[in-house]
Structures are given as C-alpha cells and as structure tokens.
Amino acid sequence: MYLREKRDALLELDLCDRCLGRQFAMLGHGLENYERGFIARTVENLKEDSFVDRDPPEMAHSGEDCPLCNGLFEHLDQYVDQVIQALEPYELRTLLVGNRLPQEIEQAEEEIWENFGEKHAEPTKTELNRLVGRKVQTKLGVEADFERPDVNAILDMKDDRVELQVNSSLYYGKYNKYVRGIPQTVWYCKECGGRGCEKCDYTGKKYQESVQEIIQNDFLEAADGEEATFHGAGREDIDALCFGRREFVLELENPRKRSIDLDRIREKLNGYQSSVELFGLEETSKDKVAEIKEKKADKTYRAAVRLAGDLTEARTDEISGIQGTIRQRTPKRVAHRRADRVREREVYWINAEEICRGVLDLTVKAEAGTYIKELISGDGGRTEPSVAGRLGCEAICEKLDVLDID
Numbered sequence: 001m002y003l004r005e006k007r008d009a010l011l012e013l014d015l016c017d018r019c020l021g022r023q024f025a026m027l028g029h030g031l032e033n034y035e036r037g038f039i040a041r042t043v044e045n046l047k048e049d050s051f052v053d054r055d056p057p058e059m060a061h062s063g064e065d066c067p068l069c070n071g072l073f074e075h076l077d078q079y080v081d082q083v084i085q086a087l088e089p090y091e092l093r094t095l096l097v098g099n100r101l102p103q104e105i106e107q108a109e110e111e112i113w114e115n116f117g118e119k120h121a122e123p124t125k126t127e128l129n130r131l132v133g134r135k136v137q138t139k140l141g142v143e144a145d146f147e148r149p150d151v152n153a154i155l156d157m158k159d160d161r162v163e164l165q166v167n168s169s170l171y172y173g174k175y176n177k178y179v180r181g182i183p184q185t186v187w188y189c190k191e192c193g194g195r196g197c198e199k200c201d202y203t204g205k206k207y208q209e210s211v212q213e214i215i216q217n218d219f220l221e222a223a224d225g226e227e228a229t230f231h232g233a234g235r236e237d238i239d240a241l242c243f244g245r246r247e248f249v250l251e252l253e254n255p256r257k258r259s260i261d262l263d264r265i266r267e268k269l270n271g272y273q274s275s276v277e278l279f280g281l282e283e284t285s286k287d288k289v290a291e292i293k294e295k296k297a298d299k300t301y302r303a304a305v306r307l308a309g310d311l312t313e314a315r316t317d318e319i320s321g322i323q324g325t326i327r328q329r330t331p332k333r334v335a336h337r338r339a340d341r342v343r344e345r346e347v348y349w350i351n352a353e354e355i356c357r358g359v360l361d362l363t364v365k366a367e368a369g370t371y372i373k374e375l376i377s378g379d380g381g382r383t384e385p386s387v388a389g390r391l392g393c394e395a396i397c398e399k400l401d402v403l404d405i406d
C-alpha cells in the first residue's frame, strides 16, 4: 500500500492526531506523533519526505472519541501524578517507566496493523512510556536507566495501579573478624528452618550472631531496607579469625534511601563493637558480586597445632619441606557437598615453631582453595604431603586464623 493510500484509508477511522501520526512514527526526525498526524492529515500528496517540521498547532486533536486510544493521551498528567505518588517513599536517582495498556487499546492497535500494516508504526505502549517517563523524570530530577534503574515503575492500566520493581542497592567493603565462634553469614537452625523451636531456643538460628548481621543492621536502618544478602569473597571457618581484610558485597533489598553516609556507618560500627572491623566502604554494582566470588586469592594462615607425639627441633625442618605442590582429595568434612576429586595446590612456604611441648605455632602461605586443616592433619591420607605425615604422628589444627589475603 502506498503511503498516501494508507493515509486515506486510516483517515476513514477517525483517529486522533497522535494515533494517526503514530502509524508514521519512523518517518521524519524531531517530531512528536501528533505533529506527524497533523502533517498526514493536511498534506494532500503525502510522501515519505513530507514529515518535516511544518509548524503544526501547539497541540493537535486527541479526544475521547478516538477509536484507538479513547483519549488516553489527554490524561498524561494524571498518569504522571499516579506514578510520582507511588514513588513517594523512595529516594531514587534512576528510573524506568513502563506500562500495561488496557486490553481494548491493544486489540484496536492489532486490528489497525493487520489491516493497514505496521511499517513505519510505533506501538502505543512505547509512546506512552516515553511521554510519561520523560515528564516523571523531569519532575523528580532523575535520569532514565534502561539497564538497571533504581526503580522500575509500571503503570498498570489493566488494574489501575502502579507496580514498583525496586532494585537492590549494593555496597562493597572489607572486613576483619576478631572473635571466634561466629559464622560469616546468618546460620539458620536446621531443625526448624528458621521458624524457631526448642533446639534453637526459639531464635530460629544456630548461631546467634554472624559477621553478616553485625554489619548489615546499620545498613538496613540507614537505607530503610527490608532484607540483606551477604556476598563474601570466600569465608573463614566459624572458629577462625581473619586479619586479611576480606572483601564482601552487602546487597540490600527494597531500600528506600540510597544516598547513605558510608563513612558514618563504618565509624559507628567500628566504634560500638569489636568483633568485626570494617574498611573502605563504597557503593558498587551487581557485577562486583561475581567479580569478588571469582577472585581466587592466595592466603596466609596461622594455626595452633597440637601433636600426639613429641617433637624435636630437627623435625620442624621436615615441615618446611612441604613447600611445593600438594595433592588434596576432597576432605571428609565437606565431601557431602563437594565433588570427590583430587586437586593440586601450591604451598608457597610453611614454617613451624614449637611453642610448648606438643604445640606448634604454624604459619603457611598457600594457593586459593587449599584446605589448611587437612594440610595439617593429613585427613587420613587424603592430603599428601601433610604435617602429620611428615612428623609421623597425629596433628590437629586447634586454631586457624587468616593473616593475609593477597
């Protein structure tokens, strides 16, 4: 169908200027669809290059009697207010506005496209998104973000409401842990799955405190958020200390505030408790989670090792000889959740000193993923070589701390 014929046929439908112009939306630049509609209506011999700025009226006809939009575009300000009201509890910097059109409009549009073709046309949904989105952004002074806006506001005309999809906010930092006996993340009671039972004294938790909870509470309060997820770059054992400044990302769900004072949170947290120390907080993006999870960092550990037999000075040299490549079969203690296989790991250096009869002060620097407790005990021959193997006696890791993370 030639452009002019298509136009003539469309004119029969009595569309408003916006809806008429939207059928030619891909033609011409810098025009609003109602301006295209005015051009389509008034240029007798309509061609593809007719769509240039011709001083159309301020606002063309877009009344309730339009069979496509039913006057939808006359209520733009009302929709804008509706979206702004829904966003009221949220502080945001970026936004994306979407919509769900009433079914009558979707059907009417499909029918027009079936009969007259959709070449050059823009969907009604797209124009409405653009117009409402632009006005809301200007009024609130926020930017559009098509990738990951702070909030995605969907104007649902089917149910006459605004649906908000609030994206999480993420904060990157490092921590040290100075007490034993607390896990890195919240550890729920196995018996009740967190609901609370006799076994957990109705707390729902196996451990009453965790690095995550110590850190997240002040964040949740400052951001007025609902829940948090803690992503650590690896984790130390519950009974291990960490001096290596371990990286983490804290992710807050449904935050109402986004510009929170990170220096204040850090100073406050480091001031009123001494179990965990925070370093260098900054806001970050979702990619950071994968980045710190993938990072394989070599670590330096310090362990207190108890031996079953006696040890003479000469034999601590045996331990230094472990340096080099070791082979570790998946430890018994994690075999239920990890694939059973043999891994090669690098021990960069290892030193031991007998601090009293049968007790060693051991420091070791090893490749990411080395199981240190097993490097000491030998894990029934699964780790080779090991401290126990070299000394020919039982060796048990009683304390393990992370001294440094590369």
Ligand SMILES: [Zn+2]
Pocket (backbone or CB within 6 Å): 015, 016, 017, 018, 019, 020, 062, 066, 067, 068, 069, 070, 071
């Ligand atoms: Zn219309």
Ligand SMILES: [Zn+2]
Pocket (backbone or CB within 6 Å): 189, 190, 191, 192, 193, 194, 195, 196, 197, 198, 199, 200, 201, 202, 203, 204, 205
């Ligand atoms: Zn329980």
